[in-house]
Amino acid sequence: MARARRYWLFKSEPSAFSIDDLDARPGQTAPWDGVRNYQARNFLRDDVKPGDLVLFYYSREEPIGVAGTMEIVAGGEPDATQFNPGSPYYDPKSSAEAPRWVQVTVKLKSKFSRVITRPDLAASPVCSGMLVLKRGMRLSIQPVTAEEFRAVEKLAADSAS
């Protein structure tokens, strides 16, 4: 029996990597790298699999919120940036033999016509319980439920009309 599809929320600062940056990539595909938190790393390594769907969330910079959706097209592989001394994500304690950090590959699924903001999420009965709304929730890779994922898509579709 096939594994059930899972749903996630990935955070990025839009000035570092935006949904337009992903849109501009060949094949609208990019590695999701630079994750340097063990709990988030464990999700990428163990639980995020091809076919899973992801909310693309903007953190720290306006507009804060969900900018669109992505699909996972490749699962956990060593994060290439950890081996690059010129990268801000370089980790001298990591090695090719024992890579510490993991990346997955994402593909753009849909770009929303506007960012679904935290107040939008908080006003939705389905989305108001999302982890990302909890105070002090810094995890950059978070699970969401299928219901939350669909509700965010619906908020975006409704606001586009």
Place this chain on the structure above:
DNA sequence: GCCAACGTTGGC
């Protein structure tokens, strides 16, 4: 820019 929350580091 502020500040609370959190994760990591390092001395002991």
Place this chain on the structure above:
DNA sequence: GCCAACGTTGGC
């Protein structure tokens, strides 16, 4: 193993 200090995250 403890825990204070420090750096980072992230919303406002």
